[in-house]
Amino acid sequence: MNPNTIVGLKRTIWVFSLFLLCTCNSKEYKNNMDTNKRAGLGDPHSFANLDEVIAGHASLDLKVDFNTKTLSGTCTWTLNRRATCDSLVLDTRDLTIHNVYQDDGTPCAFSLGAKHETFGQALTIKLPKNAKKILISYTTSPEAAALQWLDPQQTAGEDPFLFSQSQAILARSWVPCQDAPGVKFTYDAKITCPPNLLALMSAENPKEKNNSGVYNFKMEQAISSYLLALAVGNLEFKSTGRNSGVYAEPAMLQKSVNEFEDMQHMIDSAEALYGPYKWGQYDVLVLPPSFPFGGMENPRLTFATPTILAGDKSLVSLIAHELAHSWSGNLVTNKTWNDFWLNEGFTVYFEQRIMEKIYGTEYERMLTTLGFGELQNTIQRLNKAGKRKDTHLYLNLENRDPDEGLTDVAYEKGRFFLQTIESFVGRKKFDNFLKQYFTENAFKPMSTQDFLDYLDKHLLDTLSGAEDSIKPHMWVYGPGIPGNIPKVKSHALDKIDNLLLTFNKGGNLTKKETQDWTTHHWLYFLRGIELENLSNKQMKMLDTNFQLTNGSNAEILCDWFKIAIEKEYKTAYPAIRKFLIGVGRRKFLTPLYERLAQTEEGKAWAKEVFIEAKPGYHAVSYQSIEEILE
Ligand code: BES
Ligand code: ZN
Numbered sequence: 001m002n003p004n005t006i007v008g009l010k011r012t013i014w015v016f017s018l019f020l021l022c023t024c025n026s027k028e029y030k031n032n033m034d035t036n037k038r039a040g041l042g043d044p045h046s047f048a049n050l051d052e053v054i055a056g057h058a059s060l061d062l063k064v065d066f067n068t069k070t071l072s073g074t075c076t077w078t079l080n081r082r083a084t085c086d087s088l089v090l091d092t093r094d095l096t097i098h099n100v101y102q103d104d105g106t107p108c109a110f111s112l113g114a115k116h117e118t119f120g121q122a123l124t125i126k127l128p129k130n131a132k133k134i135l136i137s138y139t140t141s142p143e144a145a146a147l148q149w150l151d152p153q154q155t156a157g158e159d160p161f162l163f164s165q166s167q168a169i170l171a172r173s174w175v176p177c178q179d180a181p182g183v184k185f186t187y188d189a190k191i192t193c194p195p196n197l198l199a200l201m202s203a204e205n206p207k208e209k210n211n212s213g214v215y216n217f218k219m220e221q222a223i224s225s226y227l228l229a230l231a232v233g234n235l236e237f238k239s240t241g242r243n244s245g246v247y248a249e250p251a252m253l254q255k256s257v258n259e260f261e262d263m264q265h266m267i268d269s270a271e272a273l274y275g276p277y278k279w280g281q282y283d284v285l286v287l288p289p290s291f292p293f294g295g296m297e298n299p300r301l302t303f304a305t306p307t308i309l310a311g312d313k314s315l316v317s318l319i320a321h322e323l324a325h326s327w328s329g330n331l332v333t334n335k336t337w338n339d340f341w342l343n344e345g346f347t348v349y350f351e352q353r354i355m356e357k358i359y360g361t362e363y364e365r366m367l368t369t370l371g372f373g374e375l376q377n378t379i380q381r382l383n384k385a386g387k388r389k390d391t392h393l394y395l396n397l398e399n400r401d402p403d404e405g406l407t408d409v410a411y412e413k414g415r416f417f418l419q420t421i422e423s424f425v426g427r428k429k430f431d432n433f434l435k436q437y438f439t440e441n442a443f444k445p446m447s448t449q450d451f452l453d454y455l456d457k458h459l460l461d462t463l464s465g466a467e468d469s470i471k472p473h474m475w476v477y478g479p480g481i482p483g484n485i486p487k488v489k490s491h492a493l494d495k496i497d498n499l500l501l502t503f504n505k506g507g508n509l510t511k512k513e514t515q516d517w518t519t520h521h522w523l524y525f526l527r528g529i530e531l532e533n534l535s536n537k538q539m540k541m542l543d544t545n546f547q548l549t550n551g552s553n554a555e556i557l558c559d560w561f562k563i564a565i566e567k568e569y570k571t572a573y574p575a576i577r578k579f580l581i582g583v584g585r586r587k588f589l590t591p592l593y594e595r596l597a598q599t600e601e602g603k604a605w606a607k608e609v610f611i612e613a614k615p616g617y618h619a620v621s622y623q624s625i626e627e628i629l630e
Helices: 003-021 026-039 250-259 263-274 317-324 337-359 361-384 408-425 427-440 448-458 466-470 472-477 491-503 519-528 536-546 554-566 570-582 586-596 600-616 619-629
Strands: 053-065 070-081 087-092 096-102 110-112 121-126 133-139 147-150 161-164 185-192 198-201 214-223 230-233 236-241 244-248 282-286 301-304 332-334 444-446
Touching (some): 236 263, 244 250, 244 263, 263 337, 263 427, 317 337, 337 408, 337 448, 361 408, 427 448, 448 472, 554 570, 570 586, 570 600, 600 619
Antiparallel strands (some): 053 070, 096 133, 110 121, 161 230
16 A cells, blocks of 8 residues: 555544544533633633643745635644643634644644634644644635635725734634634744735735745744734835835825824834834735724734725824734733733723824823713613623623624723723823833733732732722723713813704704814714704704715714714715725724614615625624624
């Protein structure tokens, strides 16, 4: 018998016996998670056996094929294993695994567990005694949840485009990995794409295209799997300062550079607050409008929606936010998705500090006031839905999609908790504390309890009465908004409260009253309108005077369209349709589809629009919309 056949046969036997060993149903998943939980190890959303082995470095070699909409090639993991460890369990989702080999090239037995809709499949690899590296050859599915493959007509130019979105647990749909935020690894990659395109990653990036279409990447600082990122398209680069720049399709590049002219200033301000930027270069990649989020903090290369290009820099706090993640999140990382508020709450706090430094206190107060309004709405909505526990900062997302934790509780309640600490201990002490926190815990995972212990030890224990006044446990493990939240006051927005008093009684709004309004004034006004008192005449007046339906600021449009749907203001419907088809940012889509789905007629119309729009949406967005319309 030829040796290959023997190896093949042996493998088949192994695979079969492993198959029998695995119970191959969702119980297997649950048991694995329960065991991990009991041991205090592992991650509630990963199959990985983290207590036995850590995959500490990845070498990727992937070919990008726009015809089949697949990535295929190899991922080699360098392992750090316990002596007793005899298997490696990785997370996968919709991956076709061709072969697994160890360092010396001999094949390893492997099996795929039962499919779970959200968590995917465990890939269990039998580890030979001395194996330090494991090479997996695989192909992604055209439906890979992290990836969006765009046809040329879905971009600003004439070339196709590919981008990834790995957070929270979608990395496993393009790289077999220990898909848990508490695990950090370094990586290198070779990406082969069509020669007229540029490939970029969350790594050291090329600045221009080459003729071969082969690009090599290195990420020498350890990152979590949710920060793995790849984009391929007709992209160009322009510098915005010492260590910053913008990538975009040529048609979008100058507009983006203009919008982000304060970026270098933001980096410098952030460093002045909480210590050096540890990642070398900071660039922003402006994606096509189907990008499902506002921004994603992929290390060295923030991914951003083009819907923040308002033309007046009024939406650039999003860049401050993603930049701030270079400390809160990318350096000090939430250990599990239950600790998500540690990433986002800290980042919103930090973002506001950057914004305050650059644009002043009054500006920051407007943002904070708007944030407070959003928090109140979110908490009300969650309470109504019987999800009071989801208004705690520390979440219990076990057996749930971590996406369910993506609410303003993590962002805004998290930020206000930090503001509460600041207001009690004073800014100077709090800033010193945060700087020390980011420095001492850099490149480490952080759990909620770890943070509370750190806070006590390095700040509160030294100040008498601090713990009792701040009540950290109430903030973290309790519902709603604690009563000791500091008051927010924005004089600019207080003036709008006065205007709203008359408007909500059927009054008018004049051009004179709004002449110095910026985006944030408008958002505050629109959110303050009492819908039950709003007349059709007032809608028409607003639209005629201020051209709201034909506006170009995506945030204002979204708030205006919400009102238009509630009031069935049909004049706006063609524009709403265009918006729903042209933009894939989930934060804008879900509230609009939800409102449409409230009536039979609206729902039917929404379904019609969705059929047209869906091919342009990323999986993250269309799955949420499908849930709404079902
Ligand atoms: N990391 C998040 C985006 C995210 C969170 C994606 C969880 C998937 C799962 C990013 O930093 C973010 O918060 N983006 C916001 C913008 C921000 C200014 C609030 C967004 O996309 O709207
Ligand atoms: Zn964020």
